[in-house]
Amino acid sequence: MEREQTDKRKMRGESSKSKIIEAGKTLFLENGYKDTTISMISKQAKTGYGTAYTHFPGGKEEIFFIIIDEILKEFYQIASVAYHVNSKEDSLILTRGNIEMFLKLAIKHQQALKVFHEAIGVSHIINEKWEEFIEKFIKRISINIQQAMDKGLTHHGDFDPEVVAGVLFYTGEKYMWKIALNKTDKDYRTISESLAQMYVNGLYK
Template identity: 40%
Template structure:
């Protein structure tokens, strides 16, 4: 009985290590081959593990991508969930500009993995559903910030927070994909300033 816990802990550690090896291998292969050309066999070979072991952790390449998507988006969530409690319109504009610029810069730094994601969204139902879930999480957070600003008398009270939040996120989403496809037509700071001016000009009083 004394050895049960150490043995269990050892198995758990090896299981976690195998899972991480599969994720790292998947990230490498996805970045090299793209979503469509990547196969689960390539990932398993790169991870140097067996098929049976791999399928204990993941059902296929779609499942692996979903977990990698969550890892990438965690950094974007951290930006969206920064404290937001402005006491003036000027402070709100400054906070919003900083968030927007950080979001765009992160999209640029994560371009390769986001290219894989964009390709997957076009062909994978699970990737489409995951992106829809991601979008709603951002919109919910933005809505909270708008509601706060309205409660402080900084933003127009007659506007529906969720509708405004959707428009704000969709503009970010459009530029995110432009950055991913290297199709943006201005530097990131100019884009962030423009988005912030349009958004705060329509929302704040």
């Protein structure tokens, strides 16, 4: 009996957390990060103000990052795919494809990324989370670069893989934000082709 009651409390708690997260998704997109409050989220989720803090002690920053982390995982999945190349041509095909997928995600999640961009500017916690993601992403790309160097495919054997990876990531990030913020009318395929050619021709023999 006691276990049954515990299970029911746990289920209610999980249900409450899900409602709060779903309410947050709706309100952040409607109002932006700065103008969304815990009170608004609690009301939308039909839960008590204190309940929201019980589940998410970090307040709206914690709720928002849980939401945006789902999107960041989609972006990271691009970098985490096994990368085996034996030629410059192989690398161009894979790099172009990866950049296209990266920018297509920016189109898919455009509204959420607009809010994320705002949150990065006003919350040092969210900004730190984004910096952690960037570091993780660059380290993963640098593994691929090191593999190419080990195979003797690059112009030089003494490139710093993380520096080269950073050049690719930060250039791609720039266009990701341009797409999210409606600051470019360039087609994502045109951007992908240009970035891939620049990166591969600069790195590979």
